[in-house]
Amino acid sequence: MARLEIKDLKLSFGSVEVLRGVNLHVPDRTITALMGPSGSGKSTILRVINRLIELYPEARVKGDVLLDGRSIFEMDVVELRKRVQMIFQIPNPIPNMSIFENVALGLKLNRLVNNKKELFQRVKEALEKAQLWEEVKDRL
Ligand SMILES: Nc1ncnc2c1ncn2[C@@H]1O[C@H](COP(=O)(O)OP(=O)(O)O)[C@@H](O)[C@H]1O
Ligand SMILES: [Mg+2]
Known part of the structure; x- marks a missing residue:
């Protein structure tokens, strides 16, 4: 079984379709790279798999993402983000905190x-x- 499975993922920002049916199997204990030109949707996929995309009100998501066979959309979001993290290109320290x-x-x-x-x-x-x-x- 795939550790992470993306099933027919579609995403649009307003009327702009960004992901048009992405399917992906990520096996356990592997390093997987998403490669593609700038603007092709790599970061958007990553934002979907720990549900950061929900912070973008204009983003509409269809399809499913399974982690160990369970839909991430049915999980507690805090528990999900403890297991699926995103490390940003630019570091984001929390402001007003030492x-x-x-x-x-x-x-x-x-x-x-x-x-x-x-x-x-x-x-x-x-x-x-x-x-x-x-x-x-x-x-x-
Ligand atoms: N918040 C947003 N609102 C509208 N369009 C967006 C937003 N974020 C990303 N996009 C668009 O979605 C597409 C994919 O972006 P992105 O996932 O950042 O690509 P990549 O990481 O592959 O460079 C781009 O066309 C980008 O302009
Ligand atoms: Mg990117």
Whole structure:
């Protein structure tokens, strides 16, 4: 069974048809690349599969997307987005929140740390892995 299956996906923004019946099987434990010219609908497909497209009032979606055999449109959207994430070309830190708080958010929401010391350590590690620690350590 495909991990992710897109079935006859159609999408229009207002009267402009952007996706005209897309079918795709994404097998488990693979890296799959969508390739195509600029404007062909790659980012739009990605926005459909974690339902970010619902934030665009003019977008009309038809067809189905199954994750492990279940329609994503019948799932709790927060649970879906914990499993299907989109990493943007341009980073989107949450405004009015410090660098530290931005990095710590996921750990806090999911209660993955026990105390402040551990939280600081995990945030530092994440920033080091992203080669950002030296640049931001004095303005966390
Ligand atoms: N919010 C929107 N409103 C109207 N048209 C849009 C919107 N977002 C994308 N489009 C149009 O949908 C098409 C596909 O865009 P996109 O998915 O960003 O393509 P790609 O990622 O392959 O470059 C383009 O013609 C683009 O202009
Ligand atoms: Mg794109």
